[in-house]
Amino acid sequence: MIAVEDVHKSYGKLQILRGCSATVRQGEVVVICGPSGSGKSTLIKCVNGLVPFERGTITVNGVSVSDPKTDLPALRSRIGMVFQSFELYPHMTALENVSLAQIHVLKRSRAEADERSEKILMRVGLGSKMTSRPSQLSGGQQQRVGIARALAMDPAAMLFDEPTSALDPEMINEVLEVMQELALEGMTMMVVTHEMGFAQRVADRVLFMDGGEILEDTPKAQFFTAPATERAKQFLTKVLTH
Amino acid sequence: MNDFDWGVIARSWSFLAEGMALSALLVLVATVGGLVLGFGLALMRLSTHRFIAAPAAAYVTVMRSLPLVLVLFWFYFLIPLAIGRPIGSLMSALIAFVMFEAAFYCEIIRAGIANVRKGQAEAGLATGLRRGQVMRHIVMPQALRAMMPLVLNQIVIVFQDTSLVYVVALHDFLTTASIVASRDGRPTEMYTLVAVVYLIICLSATKAVEFYRKGRTT
Numbered sequence: 001m002i003a004v005e006d007v008h009k010s011y012g013k014l015q016i017l018r019g020c021s022a023t024v025r026q027g028e029v030v031v032i033c034g035p036s037g038s039g040k041s042t043l044i045k046c047v048n049g050l051v052p053f054e055r056g057t058i059t060v061n062g063v064s065v066s067d068p069k070t071d072l073p074a075l076r077s078r079i080g081m082v083f084q085s086f087e088l089y090p091h092m093t094a095l096e097n098v099s100l101a102q103i104h105v106l107k108r109s110r111a112e113a114d115e116r117s118e119k120i121l122m123r124v125g126l127g128s129k130m131t132s133r134p135s136q137l138s139g140g141q142q143q144r145v146g147i148a149r150a151l152a153m154d155p156a157a158m159l160f161d162e163p164t165s166a167l168d169p170e171m172i173n174e175v176l177e178v179m180q181e182l183a184l185e186g187m188t189m190m191v192v193t194h195e196m197g198f199a200q201r202v203a204d205r206v207l208f209m210d211g212g213e214i215l216e217d218t219p220k221a222q223f224f225t226a227p228a229t230e231r232a233k234q235f236l237t238k239v240l241t242h
Numbered sequence: 243m244n245d246f247d248w249g250v251i252a253r254s255w256s257f258l259a260e261g262m263a264l265s266a267l268l269v270l271v272a273t274v275g276g277l278v279l280g281f282g283l284a285l286m287r288l289s290t291h292r293f294i295a296a297p298a299a300a301y302v303t304v305m306r307s308l309p310l311v312l313v314l315f316w317f318y319f320l321i322p323l324a325i326g327r328p329i330g331s332l333m334s335a336l337i338a339f340v341m342f343e344a345a346f347y348c349e350i351i352r353a354g355i356a357n358v359r360k361g362q363a364e365a366g367l368a369t370g371l372r373r374g375q376v377m378r379h380i381v382m383p384q385a386l387r388a389m390m391p392l393v394l395n396q397i398v399i400v401f402q403d404t405s406l407v408y409v410v411a412l413h414d415f416l417t418t419a420s421i422v423a424s425r426d427g428r429p430t431e432m433y434t435l436v437a438v439v440y441l442i443i444c445l446s447a448t449k450a451v452e453f454y455r456k457g458r459t460t
Contacts, residue, residue, distance in 0.1 A: 050364050077370025087365035091383045100379060101369035153369060 001026045001157060001188055002047060007056035009042055016042045017053065018212040024157070029189045031199040031220075034209035035235060040192040041084075043209070044159050047190065048079045061156065077105045080150025084162040086142040088134040094121060094145045095130040098152045106153065113152075120148040124178050140171030147178055157188040164195055196239055200224060208232045250431050254422040261418030262439075264332075265404040268339055268414065272400050275340035277393070280347025287352050298348070305345035311406050314338045318410045331410040343400060350392045354385035391451040398447045402440065415439070 002024040009017040016039045024030050032040045045051040047058055049065045049072045058065040063075055088097050098117035102108045108116070121130055124144040134142050143163055150158060160179065164172045176198050183189055183202040193199070199206055199220060206223040208216035208231075215229045227233050251258070286298035305313070317338040322328045358381045366376035405416040413421070416436055423432035 045364075048368055050367060073367070073370045073372050075370075076368055079368075081365075081368035083361060083365060085359075085361055087359075087361040089362065089365075089380055089384075091387070101366075101371055104375050104379065105370040149365075149369065 001028075001061060002190065003057075003059045004043070004047070005057045007043070007046055007053050007058060009039075009046065009051065009053040016212050017046070019056070020209075020212070020214050021056075022207055022214055022217055024188060024190055027186045027188055028204045029183045029187075029191065029202050030205050030207060031203040032190065032192045032207045032209060033194060033196070033199065033235070033239075034215075038209040039212040040209050041161050044161050044190055044192050047159055048076045048081060050081075073105070077101070077153055078156045080147075080153060080155035080158040082143070082146050082150055082158065082160045082163045084165050086134070086139070086146045086166070088142055088145055088149070090134050093131045093133055094126060094137065094148075097134070097145055098149045101149070102152050117148070117152055120151050121145070124148050125174070138171060139167045140174045143167065143171075143175045144178055147175070147182075151182075157190070158182065160189065160191040160193065162192050162194070164193065194239055196224075196236075208235065210235075246431060247428060248431055250422065250426050250428040251435055254418075254426070257422065258415065258418050258435075261413050261415040264407075264412060265401065265415040268335065268404045268407065269397060269401050271336050272339035272343045273393075273397055275336075276343030276347045276400075277351075279340060279344035281351055283344060283348035284351035284355060287348065288355060302345045302348050305342055306349075308342075310338075310342055310403055311409055313342045314406060314409055317341070331407075331412050335407045335410055335412055339400070339404075343396070346396055347393070350389050350396065351385070354389035354392075355381060357388050358384045390454055394447050394451050394454075398444050401443060 004020055004022045007017050007020045008015070020039070020043055022030070032044065034040055042051055046053050047060065047065065049070075053066065060075060060079060063070055065072070065075065088094075089100070092100065095114060095117050098120060099110065099113040102113035102116060103110055106113075118127075118130060121127060124147060126141060126144055126148070129137060129141060129145075132141075134145070137145065147163075163179065164175050167175065172195070176195060179189075179191070179198070180202050191198070191203075203220045206216070206218060206220050207214050208218075208223070208227070208229070210231050216223060216227060216232050218228065223232070224236070227236060283298045283302060286294050287302070289295045314335060318331065318334045321334055321337065362380055362384070363376050366380045367373070371379070404414045407414050408417040419432045419436045423429040
């Protein structure tokens with residue numbers, strides 16, 4: 001469903017991605033981990049064309065992301081994205097945040113969009129917070145609105161860019177639970193995260209990145225018990241003991 | 243000094259009102275025109291294409307480095323030369339004000355837009371919104387809030403600057419008051435009136451900014 005092939009990306013002279021290749025099949029949950037600065041976030045932002053890349057190809061359902069003829073907005077509307085810093089629209093209520101793209105991209109009427117938004121907000125446990133502004137919500141609640149905003153578009157796949165990194169520890173679980181539920185329902189997911197517990201519970205495969213390369217692409221069981229590279233071993237001892 | 247004649251204000255009221263009307267017209271046109279043109283310039287300056295961004299940047303730099311009096315003179319003498327017929331003091335002053343203010347509004351608007359976090363636009367794009375929609379529904383509403391106080395401040399400055407139109411023989415509020423002052427020999431009364439009026443307008447604008455800021459934080 002998502003195929004990444006030999007993607008290179010640099011900012012000026014700084015090379016961020018050096019030939020990354022990976023595939024994500026329908027219904028698969030792939031966790032991407034690795035030390036900071038390894039290119040995880042850049043890679044995931046390449047998938048929906050938020051970050052342009054110089055070399056290689058990425059296709060989503062057979063449509064190339066980098067082809068100038070591709071209707072990128074249409075492609076993006078089918079891929080949900082959740083950000084590390086939530087990026088809720090501060091001038092709108094939770095409900096309006098979730099409805100905006102439904103109205104302007106899917107051309108649903110406001111009533112129709114709001115009805116759908118209410119259902120999804122209820123589902124992520126925010127039925128009582130619909131009219132709250134982001135500034136009135138806790139980090140965990142904000143991120144759940146962020147997930148609801150992506151889900152409201154009925155995406156074929158979801159991208160998560162360190163969804164819990166900016167959260168206080170006691171709020172991490174409420175977000176992970178929502179993600180776990182999604183995974184169990186068969187959502188195709190690419191998740192950049194340091195939450196190894198989450199990876200152990202729901203991931204099908206783990207990609208380990210370092211220095212702009214994908215060093216490991218292995219089934220989860222193998223990654224946690226017998227990582228192939230020394231760097232992955234070191235990384236695991238660091239994140240698991242902490 | 244103890245025989246002030248405040249009646250001079252009442253007697254010259256209609257003349258002063260004409261001056262005030264001209265000042266108000268200049269402020270209105272300069273603000274609306276300046277904001278519209280400034281918005282266009284700001285979008286140009288934010289473009290990633292050099293050929294679009296560079297001319298706008300050059301325009302802003304030139305306009306901001308010239309004194310307004312010079313710009314007023316310039317349009318007064320140059321436009322008739324360029325189009326081959328006179329357009330009158332008022333029209334040339336209105337054009338000069340709009341062109342001059344646009345440079346300042348461009349910078350205010352540009353800063354407002356640049357202050358909105360990049361992630362906000364990314365979030366909008368990621369849901370499939372097009373660039374124009376992201377600008378309209380996500381970036382501009384936030385930018386407008388941030389730049390409101392600066393815009394109000396700029397309006398006060400424009401109001402004070404309208405007094406410069408005397409150089410192209412127009413009578414704004416200060417100029418009319420000045421004419422009455424020398425005609426009737428009542429400078430103290432007239433200039434006190436002018437000061438009080440400017441003070442009231444400036445204070446109300448400041449209050450509006452404060453009121454606006456309060457509204458935002460709650």
